[in-house]
Amino acid sequence: MAITRDNVLHVAKLARLELTEAEIDRMQSDLSGILDYVNQLSELDTSNVEATATVAVVAAPFRSDTPIPSLPHDLALKNAPRSSSDGFAVPAFVDE
Amino acid sequence: MSDVLDLTIADLAERVQDGSLKARQVTQAALDRIEATRDLNAFLYVAREAALAAADAVDAKRARGEKLGKLAGVPIAIKDALCTTDAPTTCASKILTKVGETNSGGTDPEHGFRAPYDATVVARLRAADAILVGKANMDEFAMGSSGENSAFGPSRNPWDKARTAGGSSSGSAVAVAAGLALGSLGSDTGGSIRQPAALTGIVGVKPSYGRVSRYGLVAFASSLDQVGPFARDVKSAARILEVISGRDPHDSTSSEQPVGEYEAACSRDVRGLRIGIPEEYFGEGLDPAIAASVKNAIGELEKAGCSVKPVSLPHTKYGIATYYVVATAEASSNLARFDGVRFGLRIENAKSDLTALYGKTRNAGFGAEVKRRILLGTYVLSAGYYDAYYKKAQRVRTLIKRDFDRAFEAVDAIAVPTSPVPAFRFGEKVNDPLAMYLADVFTLPASLAGIAGLSVPCAPTPAAGNQPLLPVGLQLLGPAFAEERLFSLAAEVERRMGGVRRPPSA
Numbered sequence A: 001m002a003i004t005r006d007n008v009l010h011v012a013k014l015a016r017l018e019l020t021e022a023e024i025d026r027m028q029s030d031l032s033g034i035l036d037y038v039n040q041l042s043e044l045d046t047s048n049v050e051a052t053a054t055v056a057v058v059a060a061p062f063r064s065d066t067p068i069p070s071l072p073h074d075l076a077l078k079n080a081p082r083s084s085s086d087g088f089a090v091p092a093f094v095d096e
Numbered sequence B: 001m002s003d004v005l006d007l008t009i010a011d012l013a014e015r016v017q018d019g020s021l022k023a024r025q026v027t028q029a030a031l032d033r034i035e036a037t038r039d040l041n042a043f044l045y046v047a048r049e050a051a052l053a054a055a056d057a058v059d060a061k062r063a064r065g066e067k068l069g070k071l072a073g074v075p076i077a078i079k080d081a082l083c084t085t086d087a088p089t090t091c092a093s094k095i096l097t098k099v100g101e102t103n104s105g106g107t108d109p110e111h112g113f114r115a116p117y118d119a120t121v122v123a124r125l126r127a128a129d130a131i132l133v134g135k136a137n138m139d140e141f142a143m144g145s146s147g148e149n150s151a152f153g154p155s156r157n158p159w160d161k162a163r164t165a166g167g168s169s170s171g172s173a174v175a176v177a178a179g180l181a182l183g184s185l186g187s188d189t190g191g192s193i194r195q196p197a198a199l200t201g202i203v204g205v206k207p208s209y210g211r212v213s214r215y216g217l218v219a220f221a222s223s224l225d226q227v228g229p230f231a232r233d234v235k236s237a238a239r240i241l242e243v244i245s246g247r248d249p250h251d252s253t254s255s256e257q258p259v260g261e262y263e264a265a266c267s268r269d270v271r272g273l274r275i276g277i278p279e280e281y282f283g284e285g286l287d288p289a290i291a292a293s294v295k296n297a298i299g300e301l302e303k304a305g306c307s308v309k310p311v312s313l314p315h316t317k318y319g320i321a322t323y324y325v326v327a328t329a330e331a332s333s334n335l336a337r338f339d340g341v342r343f344g345l346r347i348e349n350a351k352s353d354l355t356a357l358y359g360k361t362r363n364a365g366f367g368a369e370v371k372r373r374i375l376l377g378t379y380v381l382s383a384g385y386y387d388a389y390y391k392k393a394q395r396v397r398t399l400i401k402r403d404f405d406r407a408f409e410a411v412d413a414i415a416v417p418t419s420p421v422p423a424f425r426f427g428e429k430v431n432d433p434l435a436m437y438l439a440d441v442f443t444l445p446a447s448l449a450g451i452a453g454l455s456v457p458c459a460p461t462p463a464a465g466n467q468p469l470l471p472v473g474l475q476l477l478g479p480a481f482a483e484e485r486l487f488s489l490a491a492e493v494e495r496r497m498g499g500v501r502r503p504p505s506a
Helices: A005-014 A021-043 A073-077 B009-018 B023-036 B048-063 B120-127 B170-177 B194-200 B234-244 B288-303 B316-337 B354-365 B368-381 B386-410 B433-438 B444-449 B483-496
Strands: B043-046 B075-079 B131-136 B183-188 B203-206 B226-231 B274-278 B307-311 B413-417 B452-457 B473-478
Touching: A005 A021, A005 B368, A021 B316, A021 B368, A021 B386, A021 B433, B009 B023, B009 B048, B009 B234, B023 B043, B023 B048, B023 B075, B023 B131, B043 B170, B048 B131, B075 B120, B075 B170, B120 B131, B120 B183, B120 B234, B131 B170, B170 B183, B170 B194, B170 B226, B183 B203, B183 B234, B194 B203, B194 B452, B194 B473, B203 B234, B203 B483, B226 B234, B234 B483, B274 B288, B274 B386, B288 B307, B288 B413, B288 B473, B288 B483, B307 B386, B316 B368, B316 B386, B316 B433, B316 B444, B368 B386, B386 B413, B386 B444, B413 B483, B452 B483, B473 B483
Parallel strands: B075 B131, B075 B183, B274 B307, B274 B413
Antiparallel strands: B043 B131, B183 B226, B203 B226, B203 B452, B413 B473, B452 B473
16 A cells, blocks of 8 residues: 555654655655555454464563652753753743 | 683683683773774774773772672673663664753764663673673664664674674674674664674574563563673573573563573583474575575584474564564654653754654654654554554464464474575665565564574585675574573584684684
8 A cells, every 4th residue: 555645744743753855755655665565464364363462471560569769850850952950941832 | 802802701700700810901902902993883882981990890899809790800792772871872873962951962972861870781780790891883773684774884794894794783793793892782672683693603692571671771662672692602692691681670571480590501411302493484585505504503403312393383474564563663652752852862943842843853863764663653553554554463463473382382492594694785775674674584573472582603604606704693492481492402503513603804
């Protein structure tokens, strides 16, 4: 199944990737090729097959509900491109 | 090559433990050799000062009369996808550079993300007195099979510098193959340890899902990712796996299964073990020289007293399609955290709103293959396509897993080629994503099933014309948590192949 330009723009928006014009063309062609290949999965009848989401052998064990120290504030902000005293600084995103 | 870097891990650790070698001396030899082989581009960051300080600490510990750990003074390279407090972590991506206030640093590994904690595997290596010499190059975010997707240039294969070292753990493989470190850690999501090990002629282990903690491993596809070791010989790889394995409260997927005696298993008799040979791995597309080497190695296991019988893994051919849906779906979700807000690169100007900040930062920070996989993963999870692609792939994953479950009712292990082709040249596949994905055909099914696997060298390809001798990997697969058995078989193959071979340039 061929991927349209609109498909690429839609998923790029969902994925928060601001692609260039050249990238949009390239991705349209690459994704179409890959999905053509992936379509071979439709040869298989899987109507009675359960989905595998994880291959963990046993269920994850519980841990005790005991508070432990979390990452110190200054350490958490250390790698931030822009921070203010109380957190990560971002452009305003709520209209005043 | 310096003599100390030629030792096995057990021999080197013993000499550091008994004081006949100083950790400082070993570390200096490794750092000198790393400096002399910069053209291989195995490392994104060399932790010179931290390594020498760690070596001095190990020597001081011995001087105080304290007992040294199992990796005393052993130089180890760490894939740059694993968090380290004393060295930057970039995943070979520009999005984890220019770190800190005002994004003042450069887009290079030196200015990479500084993790506030060590990955559990890194902490366990340090606790065993290993010396971490640097962060190894890789395909960006572990996406690739050649190392060519690194934002900082590919690693070169020491067997032929015009060829790739495989991937994604390319630098971890090259560091060991070229003798820059005695061992290294990589991560394997669809073959990223086994395939580069095969292409560089060393041992690489993908442990069972849950065997090793992923805490501090930058996540790619969480239902597949496993950390594992590389080494030049089987026993050295076994020792590293013993050190890093085991339950970790910080990773709820890590198993409580007791850690095996992997090193001791290397000396166990393999007589009576049943080896399955699936015809699906020996068909069209397999390099004839690789087929010959692998069949020869299987013959050696027969001589050692193993029985060999055919098994069927009928859904093998669907492994690639299944993997590239499941893994990209999980990656598109995992990589959402790289948003330009909390760490790494940020592209913004006075007029930026938050959406523009996300879109511009992510498009500038991620390379082409990462964007391709994020888009593919987003597509297969999006409304209207979820059932047709993602759900479908999860169902086929069940069929692939059942193939292995059935086979392991009749055999103890499966022997196949690790890669259908030897190390390929730069540029050969990098512009055709599907051709690159096909390189993983023999490693993906075991990842999807979560079972144990390793690659062990099984003699170089016989010379054809003027071609250089290129290594070939035998892949041994076993049921989940059957690592001990795989080490016994791999050690037998290694002994019968005449031991470790070195690349001409190392």
